Amino acid sequence: MTFQETLISLAVAVGAGGLIGAERQQAQILEVRAQEGRERPQEFGGIRTFPLIALLGALGALARPIVGAWLLGMLLFGVIAFMAVSHLWSGARGELGISSEIAGLVTFVLGAIAVTPDLVPHPEQRYLLVASSAVATLALLALKRPMHRFAGRVSADDVYATVKFLILALIVLPVLPNRTYGPLDVLNPFKIGMMIVLVAGISFAGYLATRLVGPNRGLLLTGLLGGLVSSTAVTLTYAGRVKKDPKIAAVCAVAIAVACSVMFPRMITVVAVVDRPLLPLLTPALGTMGGVGLALSLLLYHRWTHGARAAKAAPGSAEDKRTEEELKLRNPFELRQAVTFGLIYGVVLFVAKAAKVFFGTGGLYVSSVLAGLMEVDAITLSVAEMHRMGLSGPVAATSITLAAVTNTIVKATIAVVVGGGALGKRVGAILGIALLVGGGVLLVARGLG
Numbered sequence: 001m002t003f004q005e006t007l008i009s010l011a012v013a014v015g016a017g018g019l020i021g022a023e024r025q026q027a028q029i030l031e032v033r034a035q036e037g038r039e040r041p042q043e044f045g046g047i048r049t050f051p052l053i054a055l056l057g058a059l060g061a062l063a064r065p066i067v068g069a070w071l072l073g074m075l076l077f078g079v080i081a082f083m084a085v086s087h088l089w090s091g092a093r094g095e096l097g098i099s100s101e102i103a104g105l106v107t108f109v110l111g112a113i114a115v116t117p118d119l120v121p122h123p124e125q126r127y128l129l130v131a132s133s134a135v136a137t138l139a140l141l142a143l144k145r146p147m148h149r150f151a152g153r154v155s156a157d158d159v160y161a162t163v164k165f166l167i168l169a170l171i172v173l174p175v176l177p178n179r180t181y182g183p184l185d186v187l188n189p190f191k192i193g194m195m196i197v198l199v200a201g202i203s204f205a206g207y208l209a210t211r212l213v214g215p216n217r218g219l220l221l222t223g224l225l226g227g228l229v230s231s232t233a234v235t236l237t238y239a240g241r242v243k244k245d246p247k248i249a250a251v252c253a254v255a256i257a258v259a260c261s262v263m264f265p266r267m268i269t270v271v272a273v274v275d276r277p278l279l280p281l282l283t284p285a286l287g288t289m290g291g292v293g294l295a296l297s298l299l300l301y302h303r304w305t306h307g308a309r310a311a312k313a314a315p316g317s318a319e320d321k322r323t324e325e326e327l328k329l330r331n332p333f334e335l336r337q338a339v340t341f342g343l344i345y346g347v348v349l350f351v352a353k354a355a356k357v358f359f360g361t362g363g364l365y366v367s368s369v370l371a372g373l374m375e376v377d378a379i380t381l382s383v384a385e386m387h388r389m390g391l392s393g394p395v396a397a398t399s400i401t402l403a404a405v406t407n408t409i410v411k412a413t414i415a416v417v418v419g420g421g422a423l424g425k426r427v428g429a430i431l432g433i434a435l436l437v438g439g440g441v442l443l444v445a446r447g448l449g
Contacts, residue, residue, distance in 0.1 A: 223258025
């Protein structure tokens, strides 16, 4: 390395140590304030100690080509010994955590990596590695309480379901044959497995978010996160609550409308992963439906909080709390649920292809409507796969949109049947306007095309 590059490498090492040290010192101050109501110096490491540890590792790595690796090893041993003494001292006072000591070791290693071109020859890539590792360490340290809360909410069933699905995704999926079978030459076991992983992964992101946020998260956030997992589950849950307590129809309508509106951008995300060329034809209609639905939901929420009934149903009131009970959602990584979706996807893909082959475009539209009566992911992925195999873009976009419209009508019907007229009127009005506007956009797009 040149002298200038060496100085930059040392600065990167010290900067990474300073980033980690600043978090450790701030965490200690906050902990002391919470326990005793006053500040005191940090017992182990802070904004000075951690940069020094990084500098020590960097200097030891710089000297390695001349004096050998023994000096770096001795310095690392010294840091470990110092950490051990500090940990024993903390343990004697009843503080059993070891995060700061581990962070100190990570800081030493990052300092050594920053000045070691043997590991990553390109300087910019090496600096990026050190910086990203420091940020990851900072995040793990700073998010202590949220991560502990999340771990407390994870059930044994969640762990088992996730492990089983990971076995399916990482062990079973790679050995599935990547070729088509059966009549019409459309069923590919590997692609079906990939679709299972994709849909469950998107759902799991919403499920994980609901676990992180926890109960009492508010109506809008409940609908948003729940809609990523299953807007049908959100609709059934809140419609059931309205049936027991009709007074909360207005607030439950917000959660249901938001969840149903989130379905549209979710479908766009799925298509973006598997068939990006279809996006320009699909996004205008589905994006409009989702945007209009969310906007009207926000308007309803604003009227509920600031309208004539605000004094009786303000956020934080008894009525609000009755609607903010934790939403019960199933882990989408549950193996049986994943296999069931795979079977549904295979059937829908075959039926859609057969309808197109034997009955033309009209047959595909009918199959899309019928599939939308149950759920939209399978038909969305099926039509996207057919588009990749040569199906016309406008036909594919119309088929997916028809499925989305049908599924939305089904959920509005559930709101009416289960929750009653007061809930159904509000949900139906929001979703109906969203579908009309989105349908108009689709017709205009088809006309221009």
